[in-house]
Amino acid sequence: MADGTARTITLIVVDDHPVVRDGLRGMFESAPGFEVLGEAADGVEGVDLAARLDPDVVLMDLRMPDGGGVAAIAELTRRGARSKVLVLTTYDTDSDTLQAIEAGATGYLLKDAPRDELFTAVRAAADGRTVLSPAVASRLVSRVRMPVGAADQSLSARERQVLELVAKGTSNREIAAELFISEATVKTHLTHIFGKLGAKDRAAAVAVAYDRGILG
Structure with a gap:
């Protein structure tokens, strides 16, 4: 070690x-x-x-x-x-x-x-x-195509910030420090992001966000 x-x-x-x-x-x-x-x-x-x-x-x-x-x-x-x-x-x-x-x-x-x-x-x-x-x-x-009406595509400004940091490989703890919020709040934002994008995890959320032009 x-x-x-x-x-x-x-x-x-x-x-x-x-x-x-x-x-x-x-x-x-x-x-x-x-x-x-x-x-x-x-x-x-x-x-x-x-x-x-x-x-x-x-x-x-x-x-x-x-x-x-x-x-x-x-x-x-x-x-x-x-x-x-x-x-x-x-x-x-x-x-x-x-x-x-x-x-x-x-x-x-x-x-x-x-x-x-x-x-x-x-x-x-x-x-x-x-x-x-x-x-x-x-x-x-x-290849990532969500059915029309399957999810609300609009993310808040804060949710976009969180997603951008996730795309850079930033941990929840680091995101919390960067945005001056608690880790619990980061997790809440992620839950909302996953729901809006119809994604089950961080990787899928970033992939969908790239596809929709939310990240670029």
Whole structure:
């Protein structure tokens, strides 16, 4: 473990391409503050590995021949796993990405993201913060379409402020400090935001907000 300044974040890599797994393992093992506990080649193996090793973060590919990522994320959610799941996607739109968010993924990032961005995203996920980069969101949110009349789309100025900070990966505590309000008030705002946008969590709310032009 790290020496009091920052804890070591543990993770596993789930991807059917050995080169990708090797690359990610090497990248994280060469950086301070991370420990790769293991790797898996498909979703089924990934769920078993996560259950056995209990990592802070699971880096999850979506398209794998033997057990896809969406089903694996849903199973981890069903089991109440502590691990946060970060979806790894290619630059092209992956039709499963929204399903992965809905299944319980904390967020998603590009496989070719810069090292620092990847490290920052994993740290944010380990802290329970949403990881939703605009670069990927622009390709994802075109699929987010709410039925007409399903939700009140108007957010208050304060709700927009809260949502903008959520999109930056800001925690509830940090949002409270930034806006000089209590954490309880932040949670109340989030509840209202989720209701108005028809979203069940932070990641989905940000995706819908990008899609509707509330965030841009």
